[in-house]
Amino acid sequence: MIVLGSACLILALVVALYSAGAALAGTRGDRRWVDSSRRAVYAVAALLTVAVVIVEAAFLRSDFSFRLVADHSSTTTPTGYKVTAMWSSQGGSLLLWAWVLSLASSAVLYATRNRLREIVPWATAVLMGFGAFFCGLMLFAGTDANPFARLDPAPAGGAGLMPLLRHPAMVIHPPMLYSGYVFFTIPFAFAIGALITRRLDASWIRSTRRFALIAWTFLTIGIALGARWSYSELGWGGYWAWDPVENASLMPWLLGTAFLHSIMVQERRGMLKVWNASLIVAACSLALLGTFMVRSGILDSIHAFGASTVGPPILVLIACVVLGSTGLIVSRLDDLRAEKKVDSLFSRESIFLVNNLLLVGLCAVIFWGTFFPLISEAVTGTRSSVGPPFFNRLATPLAILLVLFTGIGPLVAWRRMSWESARRIFRWPLCAALVAAAVLLAFTDARGERFALALFAFAAFALAALTQEFAKGVSARRALAGGSVPGALTAMVSRNRRRYGGYMVHAGIAVLLIGVAASSTFQTSRDLFLSPGESATVGDYEVSYVEPTQSVSGGEQRLTLGAVLEVTRDGQHFATLRPSRNYYSSRDADPTAPVRGFFEGEATSEVGRTDGLGGDFWTATQPDLTRLDPVIERTDHRLAMIADRIPAGSPQAQTQLAALQGSAIREIASRYTDDPPPANFRVNVNPLVNWIWIGWLLALSGALVALWPSAAARRRKVADVYAARLARELSRA
Amino acid sequence: MDPDRKRKIRLGVALGAAVLLAAALVYTSFSASTEAKEPSDLVNASSGETYDLTGNVVADSVQRSDSGLRFAIEDRDGSASLPVRYTGTVPDPFREGREVIVTGRMEDGTFVAERDSLVTKCPSKFSDEAEEDPEHVVIDDE
Numbered sequence: 054m055i056v057l058g059s060a061c062l063i064l065a066l067v068v069a070l071y072s073a074g075a076a077l078a079g080t081r082g083d084r085r086w087v088d089s090s091r092r093a094v095y096a097v098a099a100l101l102t103v104a105v106v107i108v109e110a111a112f113l114r115s116d117f118s119f120r121l122v123a124d125h126s127s128t129t130t131p132t133g134y135k136v137t138a139m140w141s142s143q144g145g146s147l148l149l150w151a152w153v154l155s156l157a158s159s160a161v162l163y164a165t166r167n168r169l170r171e172i173v174p175w176a177t178a179v180l181m182g183f184g185a186f187f188c189g190l191m192l193f194a195g196t197d198a199n200p201f202a203r204l205d206p207a208p209a210g211g212a213g214l215m216p217l218l219r220h221p222a223m224v225i226h227p228p229m230l231y232s233g234y235v236f237f238t239i240p241f242a243f244a245i246g247a248l249i250t251r252r253l254d255a256s257w258i259r260s261t262r263r264f265a266l267i268a269w270t271f272l273t274i275g276i277a278l279g280a281r282w283s284y285s286e287l288g289w290g291g292y293w294a295w296d297p298v299e300n301a302s303l304m305p306w307l308l309g310t311a312f313l314h315s316i317m318v319q320e321r322r323g324m325l326k327v328w329n330a331s332l333i334v335a336a337c338s339l340a341l342l343g344t345f346m347v348r349s350g351i352l353d354s355i356h357a358f359g360a361s362t363v364g365p366p367i368l369v370l371i372a373c374v375v376l377g378s379t380g381l382i383v384s385r386l387d388d389l390r391a392e393k394k395v396d397s398l399f400s401r402e403s404i405f406l407v408n409n410l411l412l413v414g415l416c417a418v419i420f421w422g423t424f425f426p427l428i429s430e431a432v433t434g435t436r437s438s439v440g441p442p443f444f445n446r447l448a449t450p451l452a453i454l455l456v457l458f459t460g461i462g463p464l465v466a467w468r469r470m471s472w473e474s475a476r477r478i479f480r481w482p483l484c485a486a487l488v489a490a491a492v493l494l495a496f497t498d499a500r501g502e503r504f505a506l507a508l509f510a511f512a513a514f515a516l517a518a519l520t521q522e523f524a525k526g527v528s529a530r531r532a533l534a535g536g537s538v539p540g541a542l543t544a545m546v547s548r549n550r551r552r553y554g555g556y557m558v559h560a561g562i563a564v565l566l567i568g569v570a571a572s573s574t575f576q577t578s579r580d581l582f583l584s585p586g587e588s589a590t591v592g593d594y595e596v597s598y599v600e601p602t603q604s605v606s607g608g609e610q611r612l613t614l615g616a617v618l619e620v621t622r623d624g625q626h627f628a629t630l631r632p633s634r635n636y637y638s639s640r641d642a643d644p645t646a647p648v649r650g651f652f653e654g655e656a657t658s659e660v661g662r663t664d665g666l667g668g669d670f671w672t673a674t675q676p677d678l679t680r681l682d683p684v685i686e687r688t689d690h691r692l693a694m695i696a697d698r699i700p701a702g703s704p705q706a707q708t709q710l711a712a713l714q715g716s717a718i719r720e721i722a723s724r725y726t727d728d729p730p731p732a733n734f735r736v737n738v739n740p741l742v743n744w745i746w747i748g749w750l751l752a753l754s755g756a757l758v759a760l761w762p763s764a765a766a767r768r769r770k771v772a773d774v775y776a777a778r779l780a781r782e783l784s785r786a
Numbered sequence: 787m788d789p790d791r792k793r794k795i796r797l798g799v800a801l802g803a804a805v806l807l808a809a810a811l812v813y814t815s816f817s818a819s820t821e822a823k824e825p826s827d828l829v830n831a832s833s834g835e836t837y838d839l840t841g842n843v844v845a846d847s848v849q850r851s852d853s854g855l856r857f858a859i860e861d862r863d864g865s866a867s868l869p870v871r872y873t874g875t876v877p878d879p880f881r882e883g884r885e886v887i888v889t890g891r892m893e894d895g896t897f898v899a900e901r902d903s904l905v906t907k908c909p910s911k912f913s914d915e916a917e918e919d920p921e922h923v924v925i926d927d928e
Contacts, residue, residue, distance in 0.1 A: 288875055289874075289875050289902055414807070417808075417811070418811060421811055421812075421815060422815060425815050425819060429816070429819060435821055435822065436822065437819040437820055437821045437822065437838070438819060438820065438838075439815050439818050439819050440818075440820070440889070442818065443814065443815060443818040443819075446814070446818075447811070447814070580854065580873055580874060580875075580901075581852070582850060582851065582852045636878075652878060653878050653879040653881075656878045675875065675876065675878075677850060679848075679850070731850075733850075733875075733876065735875065
């Protein structure tokens with residue numbers, strides 16, 4: 054199987070190179086080369102699909118002759134996690150990258166097979182250049198990068214999946230982010246094709262904007278799942294930490310958002326051509342950079358899976374992309390002149406330009422802060438870093454302005470807007486913002502928080518503006534066609550999916566940012582140190598530590614130490630919460646102290662919390678194990694003595710030793726509940742935190758509405774094909 | 787004004803604004819950044835500036851209480867040490883003798899750490915050995 058997999062990979066590399074070469078040959082105008090290169094892309098997709106199936110099958114069979122499987126899975130790994138263990142590894146995630154790229158390339162080339170005749174061959178060459186690069190990386194960048202590296206002899210057991218990754222959100226989070234990164238290469242490739250051939254009207258954008266939106270959607274899903282996972286699985290209580298790899302996923306998201314707006318200006322008005330080309334180059338470079346940062350370990354991060362061999366080649370690729378594209382854009386500046394000019398500063402195109410500047414500015418701030426350790430090391434010689442306060446201080450005002458623009462953008466007309474219509478259309482949203490601000494000032498403690506207050510008022514403005522747009526559309530439709538309100542709404546949205554889907558995304562982002570502002574500004578957070586029976590007050594709540602709990606799972610190789618917390622509010626029962634901490638056997642531990650290693654390896658938190666629209670009551674626990682230290686040390690000592698005496702080559706003795714270790718863990722677990730030490734608790738009251746997830750779902754469904762092909766578009770497409778065919782026949786005649 | 791000149795002026799204004807903003811960004815980041823120090827660098831430091839303090843946790847110095855964690859950090863060569871006051875989550879590998887990094891500032895001879903800023907460096911010298919010997923604790927199902 055390893056041989057077959059490697060063969061697939063080598064063939065994929067060869068075919069990808071052929072495809073790129075054939076596409077370049079086809080740029081001279083010979084259609085046969087172009088058709089052949091497109092079919093070669095399909096072949097690459099098929100070959101990589103086989104490779105992925107082989108790897109997945111090896112995971113399911115627990116075939117430890119695959120180094121990849123031995124390092125990231127074990128016979129005790131639950132089946133669901135076996136399937137997803139592939140992308141926790143270097144080789145597996147590179148394979149995923151290449152596979153998704155080949156599928157996306159096939160899709161876009163199939164969709165454009167009768168269009169953009171001059172651009173497509175160049176785009177194919179660029180895409181297959183990427184494809185060949187990643188195949189080559191897997192084959193030649195060392196055994197870590199190769200999903201088909203062999204272990205000979207195959208070990209009896211595997212290392213298992215990293216405990217932190219054993220969470221449903223983690224199953225989907227990495228492939229979503231990777232897919233998001235990959236899909237940005239599609240508009241990038243077509244932009245390069247358009248630049249080379251000087252076909253710089255909006256046709257390349259029309260053919261690939263759907264892919265940009267898919268990339269955006271994938272990134273949105275990936276980022277939110279990561280935040281959700283952090284909130285419910287890491288014991289510190291936040292959803293965003295400005296971690297370098299988090300930032301790496303947010304940067305292309307911001308540029309992608311900017312791109313999706315600015316391409317509308319190019320489609321409608323033929324402006325911002327240089328800007329659009331630069332944006333997609335930057336987004337694609339940052340997507341590659343995201344891949345690079347996860348895999349290189351250049352910046353300290355919970356995501357950095359150690360230094361590796363694939364870092365330098367990816368960096369070279371990024372440099373090529375940036376330098377090559379910049380050179381290309383500069384050489385085509387004359388062809389990138391705008392077809393029209395901005396008529397008025399008060400028009401949708403200038404509002405879009407401002408929103409673009411805000412998004413790119415935010416991206417620049419994040420980029421600078423993320424790479425500041427490297428910058429300061431280069432400048433001053435010492436590596437110093439900027440923490441979350443730096444990001445918060447600069448990102449907050451930009452985010453507040455962005456919320457305002459989610460409301461202004463949809464209201465302002467293209468070209469120019471008269472003061473008369475502006476007054477009419479802004480009246481109600483402005484009232485909503487003022488009312489919201491007044492209510493918040495009168496009834497809440499938002500008074501002292503200027504930023505939060507501004508954000509809430511602007512979000513109210515945006516939500517009112519969007520509601521007004523929907524209401525206006527529905528009443529117009531009912532005046533024309535009659536029918537019920539829901540019927541008119543459905544008809545209106547399905548006839549103009551891109552527009553109303555976009556509005557839904559705007560509303561979602563406004564709701565999401567309300568959640569972020571409220572939960573970060575008005576959070577109550579306390580660290581408690583309690584023994585069983587003790588209690589403490591947090592805000593309006595009284596928290597008592599009732600009793601400790603413990604459980605051991607053989608299947609997941611996990612020990613869980615937890616607590617039962619009783620929460621009361623004004624003397625009334627509010628909730629019973631069970632936060633806990635999971636400890637896993639870790640192979641990175643000191644082999645002479647296996648039990649100690651258990652408690653110092655990768656522990657994860659299970660958060661105990663209540664869900665509510667108004668907010669969460671969030672708790673995490675961390676048992677104080679100092680009292681158990683002597684027991685742990687004694688046990689390790691005893692086990693080490695036994696291990697010395699047993700013969701090394703006897704698997705039977707090894708199994709017995711392992712069983713002994715297991716029962717030692719069980720003993721320590723029951724000791725924990727028999728004579729419970731005090732434990733640390735973190736208790737957070739997070740107001741409106743669920744608005745984040747609600748806003749996210751709203752934005753996501755908006756994106757899906759915008760992506761869903763409409764009946765009208767399908768009809769148009771068929772007509773396009775006939776028109777193209779007719780044109781071809783005519784040109785031959 | 788002729789359109790070409792107008793264009794140039796506009797470009798100039800935009801570039802100027804961009805440069806100003808970039809300068810502001812550079813300035814804030816350098817003033818907000820924290821430098822890495824060892825206890826001996828800070829023993830005589832006055833209060834005020836924020837640092838990343840790195841060093842080893844002094845043996846028998848760790849005290850846990852309701853108000854947080856108190857311990858002392860010494861230079862890697864053991865020459866100087868500083869008392870540290872800390873609140874927030876404590877990483878699991880935190881032990882006496884281990885190397886830690888903590889962010890905070892000096893106040894009356896004590897290093898007062900920011901909440902949740904404690905990072906414990908993993909005893910990575912073991913990880914290579916462990917890599918070669920995949921023997922690890924196995925819990926059997928009962």
